[in-house]
Amino acid sequence: MARVVVDVMLKPEILDPQGQAVQRALPRLGFEGISDVRQGKRFELEVDGPVDEAALARIHDLAESFLANTVIEDFVVKVEDPAEVAEAAK
């Protein structure tokens, strides 16, 4: 079993009110030096069977049609190193 991560971010030109709210809060909380914040979503998909090209193509489809709203969002599909996943589980 392997984990595939889909990161969904608003496209750079799209307004991100949540990110802005976080950014405005930072100096109030004493964190200086952050000029911009953009907030996105991360999906971790546990995949049954091998993560081959076909599986990735399927995940790409599901990300494009369901996880991301491609009118306003971009997404990236990444395979997590199974070893790292196992390490993290400990």
Next chain:
Amino acid sequence: MSRTPLDTVEHAAATPDVELPWAELGLKKDEYERVVEILGRRPTGAELAMYSVMWSEHCSYKSSKVHLRQFGEKAPQSDAMLVGIGENAGVVDVGQGYAVTFKVESHNHPSYVEPYQGAATGVGGIVRDIIAMGARPVAVVDPLRFGAADHPDTKRVLPGVVAGIGGYGNCLGLPNIGGEVVFDACYQGNPLVNAGAIGVMRHEDIHLAKASGAGNKVILYGARTGGDGIGGASILASETFDDAKPSKRPAVQVGDPFQEKLLIECTLEAFKEKLVVGIQDLGAAGLSCATSELASNGSGGMRVTLDDVPLRDSTLSPEEILMSESQERMCAVVEPDKVDRFLEICEKWDVIATVVGEVTDGDRLEIFWHGEKIVDVDPRTVAHEGPTYERPYARPEWQDALQADDANKLPRPTSGEELKDQVLKLVGSPNQASKKWITSQYDHFVQGNTVLAQPEDSGMIRVDEKTGLGVAIATDGNGRYAKLDPYTGAQLALAEAYRNVATTGAKPLAVSDCLNFGSPEDPAVMWQFAEAVRGLADGCQQLGTPVTGGNVSLYNQTGEAAIHPTPVVAVLGVIDDVARRTPVAFQEEGQLLYLLGDTREEFGGSAWSQVVHDHLGGLPPKVDLERERLLAEILISASRDGMIDSAHDLSDGGLVQAVVESALLGGKGARLVVPDGLDAFTFLFSESAGRAIVAVPRSEEVRFNDMCGARGLPATRIGVVDGDSVEVQGEFALTLADLREVHEGTIPALLA
């Protein structure tokens, strides 16, 4: 678009042969040539950006203007009208020193591309129009139209739109008190998302969009400017969707309702301290629109330094800054000695505010970037002197055949059992079914002044707590009627909204409209538009309710297939004391049901013909506006004098639809008797206009009958509120439980 070197006015004058992408920006060749003629040279890139957005169909009304003039020419004398067409929104006197501003606009194309944000920013835009008049927004309404209820794309578009309206409106703390939801295959791919808003102010607080007084400062405040919807006004709203060119779709505007709430409070506080000379919200065409409109409505010119505009994206070119449609921004003109106080108020509300320019004593709008002049135009040529088209129009050839395909000849139910089946089918059809699943996602009661909300005939808001003064608003439109006869269809929409307002006990005062049509380049569509405008203007003249403003949305079509012509009409009314309102729901058993008005065999465009026969043909119901006016007077008097306890207007679906709604809402059934001279089918399903049902307490029956008799309004006793079923004597009975199941189950089953 940014070129090096910077395309300054000087550079443009020196390089007359440079080719500009005017066609890509939506300008036609002759329009571009007109710009060159006006300027006496080729425009700079920034000037071209401004002209192209401001001369787009959406901003310039170039195809519709010649027809819309009728709203002014035929405007009835009305003492209530304080501000008419041309400002951000019309203003109406509602008495006791209060004025109300209201308007309906479309956000159709953006809502198809991105349903949530499209609908949300539609609400945001109309609310800013209201603030710009100096009023506090108090309620919103949303007339919506989607493709077939069972089409997969409807399941994508509708929930997004509804969530967007709810999300934005609920965050702003504005109750959503009315609107409509209609399904029809003709809206597939071209949903209509219209948004209306109402605001209240004192007479002395009215503000206008103009920049006067040389030396006064121009302040841009609200959100930073980003790459939102660049070219949206000219490209998105003015060109038909073409699947082959997705790249034409610009960045979607994203709304931030919390920023808008700050903008409301901040603007109203600045008004209260009388700091503002003129104000304009930034909607379609953004800064291009705000600067050119403010300058051309005032007495002088304006100079703007674009470098001072706060940006979200520092890579934006000056052209993009001018075209950006970033939401939640406004532009105010403030006297120099009041600027500090204005900025202080903005800071208090955490709203970014920047002086970006000043009013000059010349008559030019000049815009600078990095110290160089990139725009030098007469603002009037940008804002008001855009092209005007006398587009050819012609009654389509198919209109006669459509009207000849008479719905009155369709096979009718012949037995009580068949009637019963068709009643169930009707009240459970998507268009006639309860829209509770949708409207319950909106907050109706926030602010605590909502008196009536959906599914009442009109939404009603209390304006003054002490006196009980209130305003009511209803929006209506019926594309099926308008397709059969656009002139009559527009008047039927007006008549229905007018009647809906009166049914709740309020006196109709004024009209706003949102005219949704296909491509004006098609003579058949243009004919529909011309006829609908003529019908509406004539109707408003006869009813004495002036059009105060509104919006035109054209190009609602995919390929050759245009939507049904869909004029949506909002009528605003006033009620002296909201405690005297009339609800839809049956209140008490034993009360007598009266049918007001005349019932004829009128089934053209009816809900029955659609639901039972999937048919559209014949003629729509006849309109008699004098009768509408009389009916309204009776309904208002009866409400004021306590002669009726509930009332419901009859429209699509006919009498049986109205009775079922009143029964289900009140949890009380009705026993009906088919009156002499009518057959059961016509009695139940006819959609004759100018009718309502009322429930009269027995103690008031004589008085009520005398009133109707004295004023010549037919009033027929048709039954009594009673029991837990809707029964038509000698025909059938349906229990409330069965009716409720089909009426309330349909929409969740389709969409939830």
